[in-house]
Every structure is written in C-alpha cells, then in structure tokens.
Amino acid sequence: MLQSKIFTKTLRDSPKDETSKNAQYLIRGGFVDKLMAGVYSYLPLGLRVLKRIENIIREEINAAGGQEIFMPAIHPIENYTTTGREAIDVLFHTETQTGHRIVLGQSHEEVIVPLVKKFIESYRDLPLAVYQIQTKFRNELRPKSGIFRGREFLMKDLYSFHADEDDFDRYYKTIQQVYKKIFDRAGIGSATVRTFASGGTFSKYSLEFQTITDAGEDTIFLCERCSVAVNDEVKDDCKNTCPECKKPLSHEPKKSIEVGNIFPLKTRFSDAFNLSYKDPDGKQKPVIMGCYGIGVTRLMGAIAEVHSDEHGIIWPESVAPFLVHILPLSKAAIPEAKRVELSLAEKSIPVLLDDREDKSAGEKFSDADLIGIPWRVVISDNTIKKEGIEVKKRSEREAKIMSVEEFLDQFL
Amino acid sequence: MLQSKIFTKTLRDSPKDETSKNAQYLIRGGFVDKLMAGVYSYLPLGLRVLKRIENIIREEINAAGGQEIFMPAIHPIENYTTTGREAIDVLFHTETQTGHRIVLGQSHEEVIVPLVKKFIESYRDLPLAVYQIQTKFRNELRPKSGIFRGREFLMKDLYSFHADEDDFDRYYKTIQQVYKKIFDRAGIGSATVRTFASGGTFSKYSLEFQTITDAGEDTIFLCERCSVAVNDEVKDDCKNTCPECKKPLSHEPKKSIEVGNIFPLKTRFSDAFNLSYKDPDGKQKPVIMGCYGIGVTRLMGAIAEVHSDEHGIIWPESVAPFLVHILPLSKAAIPEAKRVELSLAEKSIPVLLDDREDKSAGEKFSDADLIGIPWRVVISDNTIKKEGIEVKKRSEREAKIMSVEEFLDQFL
Numbered sequence: 001m002l003q004s005k006i007f008t009k010t011l012r013d014s015p016k017d018e019t020s021k022n023a024q025y026l027i028r029g030g031f032v033d034k035l036m037a038g039v040y041s042y043l044p045l046g047l048r049v050l051k052r053i054e055n056i057i058r059e060e061i062n063a064a065g066g067q068e069i070f071m072p073a074i075h076p077i078e079n080y081t082t083t084g085r086e087a088i089d090v091l092f093h094t095e096t097q098t099g100h101r102i103v104l105g106q107s108h109e110e111v112i113v114p115l116v117k118k119f120i121e122s123y124r125d126l127p128l129a130v131y132q133i134q135t136k137f138r139n140e141l142r143p144k145s146g147i148f149r150g151r152e153f154l155m156k157d158l159y160s161f162h163a164d165e166d167d168f169d170r171y172y173k174t175i176q177q178v179y180k181k182i183f184d185r186a187g188i189g190s191a192t193v194r195t196f197a198s199g200g201t202f203s204k205y206s207l208e209f210q211t212i213t214d215a216g217e218d219t220i221f222l223c224e225r226c227s228v229a230v231n232d233e234v235k236d237d238c239k240n241t242c243p244e245c246k247k248p249l250s251h252e253p254k255k256s257i258e259v260g261n262i263f264p265l266k267t268r269f270s271d272a273f274n275l276s277y278k279d280p281d282g283k284q285k286p287v288i289m290g291c292y293g294i295g296v297t298r299l300m301g302a303i304a305e306v307h308s309d310e311h312g313i314i315w316p317e318s319v320a321p322f323l324v325h326i327l328p329l330s331k332a333a334i335p336e337a338k339r340v341e342l343s344l345a346e347k348s349i350p351v352l353l354d355d356r357e358d359k360s361a362g363e364k365f366s367d368a369d370l371i372g373i374p375w376r377v378v379i380s381d382n383t384i385k386k387e388g389i390e391v392k393k394r395s396e397r398e399a400k401i402m403s404v405e406e407f408l409d410q411f412l
Numbered sequence: 413m414l415q416s417k418i419f420t421k422t423l424r425d426s427p428k429d430e431t432s433k434n435a436q437y438l439i440r441g442g443f444v445d446k447l448m449a450g451v452y453s454y455l456p457l458g459l460r461v462l463k464r465i466e467n468i469i470r471e472e473i474n475a476a477g478g479q480e481i482f483m484p485a486i487h488p489i490e491n492y493t494t495t496g497r498e499a500i501d502v503l504f505h506t507e508t509q510t511g512h513r514i515v516l517g518q519s520h521e522e523v524i525v526p527l528v529k530k531f532i533e534s535y536r537d538l539p540l541a542v543y544q545i546q547t548k549f550r551n552e553l554r555p556k557s558g559i560f561r562g563r564e565f566l567m568k569d570l571y572s573f574h575a576d577e578d579d580f581d582r583y584y585k586t587i588q589q590v591y592k593k594i595f596d597r598a599g600i601g602s603a604t605v606r607t608f609a610s611g612g613t614f615s616k617y618s619l620e621f622q623t624i625t626d627a628g629e630d631t632i633f634l635c636e637r638c639s640v641a642v643n644d645e646v647k648d649d650c651k652n653t654c655p656e657c658k659k660p661l662s663h664e665p666k667k668s669i670e671v672g673n674i675f676p677l678k679t680r681f682s683d684a685f686n687l688s689y690k691d692p693d694g695k696q697k698p699v700i701m702g703c704y705g706i707g708v709t710r711l712m713g714a715i716a717e718v719h720s721d722e723h724g725i726i727w728p729e730s731v732a733p734f735l736v737h738i739l740p741l742s743k744a745a746i747p748e749a750k751r752v753e754l755s756l757a758e759k760s761i762p763v764l765l766d767d768r769e770d771k772s773a774g775e776k777f778s779d780a781d782l783i784g785i786p787w788r789v790v791i792s793d794n795t796i797k798k799e800g801i802e803v804k805k806r807s808e809r810e811a812k813i814m815s816v817e818e819f820l821d822q823f824l
Contacts, residue, residue, distance in 0.1 A: 005479075006479065007479055007528065007531050007532075007537070007540050007542065008531055009531055033527055033530070035483075035484050035487065035488070035523060035527075036486075036487075036488045036512070036514075039484045039486055040484065041481060041482065041483045041484060041523065041527060042481060042482040042483075043481050044479050044480065044481060047480055047481055047482050050482070067417075067418065067419055067456050068456065068459055069453060069454060069455050069456060069459055070453065070454040070459050070462070071447075071453045071454075072447050072451045072452065072453060072564050073485065073547060073549075073564060074451055074504075074516075074549065074563065074564050075447065075448075076447070076448045089509065092486075092506045093506060094504045094505060094506040094516070096551060096563070097501065097551050097552075097553045098553065100448075102448075104506070104516075111447060111453065115445055115447075115453060116419065118445070119419050119420055119421050120419075125419070128419050130419065135485060135547065137485075137486065139508055139509050140509075141509045141510065151486060151508070152484050152485060152486050
C-alpha cells in the first residue's frame with residue numbers, strides 16, 4: 001500500500017488529554033482517533049492490527065471447538081431482572097419509542113443463556129462452547145489509559161456449557177492453554193501471567209491474564225516459584241502464598257493490565273433462566289457454565305504498551321499492520337522501491353511504501369519508528385550504487401546492506 | 413463441517429410472531445434468533461452468510477478506493493446539536509454516569525466529518541473515500557419483516573469527500589456501478605433496480621437500490637423503457653415520467669425493499685463542522701460530500717426472500733454458508749461421505765456433512781431444502797452400489813447419479 005494514499009497523517013505532538021504511552025503512540029501514529037473519553041475510532045492502520053489480533057483469537061478458539069456467533073448490543077431489561085443484574089452501575093440504559101426499557105450489553109450471559117436454552121435438551125447436546133467478537137458498552141465513571149478502559153470496546157466472549165463439574169474443569173484447563181497460546185502469538189506471552197483474582201459470588205477465585213506494564217491499573221504479586229500471580233484484591237485471602245504451589249508470594253507489587261479472564265459460573269445463570277438438560281437416566285439437571293473474555297482492543301493497547309520505546313511502537317510480526325516498510329529517500333529510489341515491493345508481494349508479504357514526496361528522510365525515519373512496522377527497508381541513491389537495500393529491524397539498532405534476495409530469504 | 417456439531421437445530425414450525433418469509437426461514441433454519449422486536453442474533457450458519465456478503469462489499473468498495481475504518485456506536489450529543497439532528501426520532505438516547513448525554517449512531521456523518529477534518533488540509537488530500545461495516549441503531553416505532561427493518565443492524569456506510577461538484581459527480585456514478593456489481597455478485601442483481609427517491613433537504617433526488625419482493629415495505633414504479641424506477645414518494649414530483657429517459661412510468665406498483673442508497677450531501681455536513689480545504693490558489697473552500705449505504709443484514713434478508721421456494725431458502729453460491737451439503741442416508745454411507753468431503757476439501761470447497769444418526773432420510777431432505785445449500789449430494793446404499801453419488805442443485809428438480817470426479821469438474 002502507498003503511504004500517500006492513507007488518509008491519516010502522523011502527528012508530531014502528543015494529545016494533551018492522554019497520559020498513557022499506548023494512547024499517545026496510537027493516536028500520533030494514526031491508528032486510532034478519540035471521539036470522547038473512552039470512545040475511539042479505529043483508523044486504517046489500527047483496523048489492520050485489530051483484525052490480525054481478532055484472527056489469532058478466532059483461529060485458537062475455533063481450534064478449541066468454539067462456534068462463532070454474533071449477538072446484539074441492545075438487550076431487553078427483563079433478561080437482567082431475571083438474573084438480578086439490572087442495577088449494575090456500568091449498564092447504559094435507554095428505551096424504545098414504545099417505552100420498552102433496554103440496556104447496552106456489557107457482557108452477554110443474559111442473551112446467550114436463553115439462546116442456547118432453545119437448543120439444549122439432553123446430555124447429547126453437551127458440552128457446547130459458543131463465542132463472539134463483538135462490541136461491548138460499559139458506562140465507566142472514569143475511562144482511562146487510552147484504549148485500556150473504554151466505554152465502548154471490542155471483546156471476545158466465550159461461554160461454555162457442561163453436563164457436570166468434571167467436564168467443566170477439563171474445558172477450563174483447556175482454555176487456560178488456549179489463552180496462553182493466544183497471548184504468545186500476539187507477542188505478549190512472556191509479559192502475561194495467569195493471576196488468581198476475586199471470583200465474585202459464585203466461586204472462590206476467577207483467573208485473570210495480567211500483562212505486566214506500568215500503564216496497568218491492577219496490582220499483582222508474582223509467585224516466587226511457579227508461573228502464576230495473585231491480584232492485590234485477594235492477596236489477604238491467599239495469606240500471601242501462591243494458591244497453586246503454596247510458596248510465598250513476592251513482596252514486590254507489579255502494575256499490570258487484565259487482558260483476559262475466565263470465570264467459573266457454575267449454575268449462577270443456568271438457574272436464573274432454568275437452563276437444564278436430561279441426563280442418560282432421564283433426570284433434568286442444571287447446566288454448568290463457564291465464561292471466558294479477552295479484551296480485543298485492550299489487547300491491542302497492551303501490545304503497543306509492552307512493545308514500544310521512546311520513538312514509538314514496535315509491533316510484533318504477528319499483529320503488525322504491514323510486515324515491511326519501504327522508505328525510498330529520493331525520486332530515483334521510487335522505481336526501485338516499487339520493484340522491491342513487487343518481489344515482496346509475490347511472496348504475499350504486506351508492504352507499506354512511503355512514497356510521500358513532500359517528506360524529508362528524517363521525517364520518514366521518525367514516522368517509521370512511530371508506526372513501528374517490524375522491518376524497515378531504506379532505498380537511496382547510496383543503496384542503489386551498492387546494488388542493495390538497507391534493512392533494519394524496528395527492534396534492533398543496526399542496519400545492514402543486503403540484496404533483495406537475501407532479504408526475501410528472511411521470510412522463508 | 414459436521415452438522416451434528418452445529419449447536420442450532422432446525423425448527424419444524426414457523427415462529428408465530430414473524431410474518432415475512434425471510435424471518436421464518438432464517439429462524440427455522442437456525443441462521444438467526446430473535447432477542448426482541450427488530451433485534452436478532454446471528455448464529456453459526458447465518459454468520460457465515462453475513463461474512464460472505466461483507467466480503468463481497470469490502471472487495472468492491474476497496475477496489476473503488478475506499479479506506480476501511482471502524483467508528484464507535486456511541487456518540488456525544490454535541491455533534492448532533494452541531495448538525496441540528498439531535499431530535500431525529502430514531503435516535504436512542506442515554507447518558508454517562510457523569511451526566512454527559514450520548515446517542516447511539518444511526519448513521520455516522522456526525523463522527524466522520526470531524527474525524528476527516530483532522531487530516532484534510534489542502535486539495536492534495538482530496539478526493540477521499542472512507543467506509544466501515546458496523547452496527548447501527550435505530551429506535552424504530554415498528555420494527556418489522558424480520559431482519560428488514562431492525563432496531564439494530566449491520567450496515568456498510570461509505571462517505572466521500574471532494575474538491576468540487578464535478579469530482580463528486582464522477583464518484584457518484586462510479587459507486588452506482590460498484591453497487592450494481594455488489595448486488596450482482598450477491599445474487600440479487602436482476603431483482604434490484606436503481607430508484608429515484610426523495611433527496612431530503614439538500615438535493616432533488618437521492619438514489620436507492622430497491623430489490624423487488626412482496627415482503628418489501630416500499631412501492632416503486634418501473635420505467636417502461638430504461639432500467640430505473642421511481643419511488644412512490646416522488647412519483648408526483650416526476651409527473652409519472654422517468655427522470656432519466658423521460659418516458660412514462662409503468663402504472664403497475666411493485667413492492668420492494670431498499671437494500672442500498674446513495675445521497676448527494678453537498679456541503680450540508682461540511683458547513684456544519686466547517687470542513688474546508690485550501691485550493692491551489694490558497695483559497696479556503698467547503699468540501700463536497702456524498703454518502704452511500706448498504707444494509708448488510710437487510711441484504712441477507714432480501715437474498716433469502718428473493719431466493720426461496722415453499723420448502724426454504726436457495727442460497728446463491730456466492731453467499732451460501734457452504735457450497736455442498738452431503739447427506740449420507742445410512743451408516744454404511746458415512747465413510748463414503750467423508751471420502752467425498754475430503755475430495756471437496758482438497759479443492760477448498762466448503763462442505764456441510766449431515767452426519768446426524770437420529771434423523772430419517774426424509775428429515776435430512778427437508779432440512780437440506782430449508783437450509784438451502786446450493787448443491788446437495790446424497791450417498792446411500794443405492795448410490796454406493798452404482799459407484800456414484802446423487803447430485804441435485806437446490807434450484808433444480810432433477811437429481812443425477814455421477815462419479816465424484818464428474819461432480820468435482822463442476823467447480824473447475
């Protein structure tokens with residue numbers, strides 16, 4: 001894609017109303033635009049990242065047997081009076097012209113349970129895992145940290161339905177592995193820890209996936225031995241020991257952001273909607289449920305936060321808007337740049353070509369650092385003389401002159 | 413995909429609260445589920461159709477230079493007081509915990525104009541076309557006809573920005589061709605006519621794309637000579653003649669549903685937000701705008717309405733959830749069915765395999781007709797004896813016995 005054709009432009013100055021690094025870089029780089037506090041548009045570059053993150057999640061959840069659906073954002077209030085959640089403070093309320101009270105979905109237990117109830121009859125219909133990637137609304141009192149805590153955000157929410165606790169436990173463990181794989185693929189695996197947190201009313205603990213970053217709003221304590229952590233909110237309940245290996249927790253608090261969570265729901269919502277199944281002996285039994293969220297837009301913010309330096313973002317290859325950023329530094333370099341782009345296109349490698357003629361080399365370099373595409377290829381009168389291209393990884397300092405063929409070999 | 417694994421089941425009886433064929437078949441077939449009037453969930457089969465329609469639209473709009481973005485659904489009321497549209501009756505209103513009034517987007521002029529204003533400075537930044545495929549909300553007094561008139565629906569909305577009227581006119585004509593191609597590819601080209609309709613306050617006519625179907629809520633009159641129509645609402649203004657070729661309009665009214673529309677917006681919204689650009693002489697001029705909508709979920713309903721018979725839907729190949737539906741009619745037929753599925757998979761042909769063991773042949777046949785996958789392949793003890801498979805197009809009456817190779821040749 002030609003950079004001159006993308007309608008967004010990079011901004012030199014950081015927006016004054018944003019303090020988090022992710023928001024500053026994502027806005028300055030033209031990935032997102034702020035409409036109001038906690039409400040953002042995703043611009044061409046940002047939408048490309050978002051779709052790549054979505055696809056990683058979709059592939060892994062499909063592989064774990066999840067069936068994708070798409071549920072509405074507006075819900076009748078009756079479903080919330082049924083579950084007793086009509087007074088949650090983060091619900092946005094509105095009503096139809098005929099006076100029917102409705103709320104905006106901040107989660108979808110109230111929709112998915114009556115929906116699957118139409119299709120679950122016997123034990124043969126279980127287990128079942130259904131998910132969506134869909135926009136959620138939360139009437140946050142204080143939206144903050146860019147796309148970390150929004151009033152409107154994209155979420156993957158998966159719901160699982162089981163005949164008994166054992167089957168639920170198996171799936172609950174499976175999804176922990178799936179989540180690990182998703183965060184690994186998205187490039188934040190090593191910064192993300194499985195964290196014990198408050199379980200709410202229906203189980204002792206829930207599990208969160210917390211990405212360690214100073215921009216985070218949570219505080220966690222790592223286990224000194226195993227690979228889990230404990231959220232500050234349940235540290236006392238745990239008596240400062242790891243609930244898994246029973247060793248002491250570190251005394252050093254870490255700031256982190258919750259990118260995913262998994263909740264055992266037991267029969268909390270099945271009971272409310274009378275969701276039951278007939279077991280092999282013909283007895284009606286309540287369905288056991290779990291729910292599993294990943295904040296898709298928040299994940300994008302977490303990646304930008306973890307993978308960045310003082311110049312801008314450093315996208316992991318798996319979610320980068322383009323894989324290669326070609327910077328021709330003179331008019332003579334543009335035809336050569338287009339030839340290199342063609343060679344990359346033949347290998348299906350997505351390229352952004354900075355063909356802007358009104359920008360200096362310095363401006364092109366600093367925009368490339370801000371946007372953060374993993375590979376930068378500079379083509380100048382000098383590289384043409386040397387019959388090569390100058391290749392630099394965004395994450396490294398050194399550039400190398402090499403032939404186009406040598407560069408292509410990197411992507412075998 | 414194995415049909416036994418899809419969690420939805422076909423329903424024998426039509427829902428009592430739905431009168432339109434599209435809603436009845438889409439609900440009975442397990443494509444959609446109704447949460448409340450005008451609000452539907454898209455289930456695994458329905459979501460597959462929806463994504464195929466989305467992709468046709470995306471490909472054609474990208475080819476016409478559209479840049480895809482994703483804007484929020486909740487908007488600050490101030491943007492509507494700026495354009496004077498804060499009192500539109502179909503706006504859903506709500507507010508933040510801090511008392512900030514917000515509305516749910518029923519269209520996005522109030523968001524896109526301030527957004528592009530940040531990036532449009534000079535004539536060099538024009539023309540520009542930006543679009544999204546995103547959920548819209550309209551507080552309809554009477555949602556009806558299934559997914560035709562919803563309170564929540566998926567829409568493709570494209571906005572174009574031009575330096576002058578001539579450039580706008582060129583793009584306006586381009587998009588008419590693009591829309592024709594989209595509706596052709598989606599299988600409703602021959603049932604869909606370009607229709608002159610009310611232009612609102614800022615131009616004499618707008619153009620609608622109306623699909624002729626008895627379930628439609630609009631009334632149009634076809635030109636007796638050329639390929640356009642006139643909406644009932646402007647028939648008198650047109651003096652019963654075609655605005656394009658000036659020949660008389662047919663006297664016979666046709667029921668139809670509006671699947672797309674294109675509006676000349678002129679400077680209606682540019683003026684409101686003071687969106688201007690610097691021309692080559694350094695003079696500030698207002699930007700000329702157009703907007704172009706396609707109701708994505710409504711299009712799905714229109715296809716189901718147009719392509720159906722008394723037994724169910726007949727999906728066009730371009731949007732079908734699967735291309736081939738394999739029906740093994742005995743236990744012995746299942747391994748053979750899986751072999752055929754594998755041959756099709758090697759050619760990347762998506763297959764639904766009805767492996768349900770508790771269904772009779774008759775039930776499988778009637779479900780296949782209801783779901784409406786274009787090609788039906790029956791494998792029975794009889795076809796195995798004949799060393800072939802029984803192939804029938806959903807749109808035809810006659811089935812043929814042929815070899816798997818002969819069948820595969822259909823997809824070359």
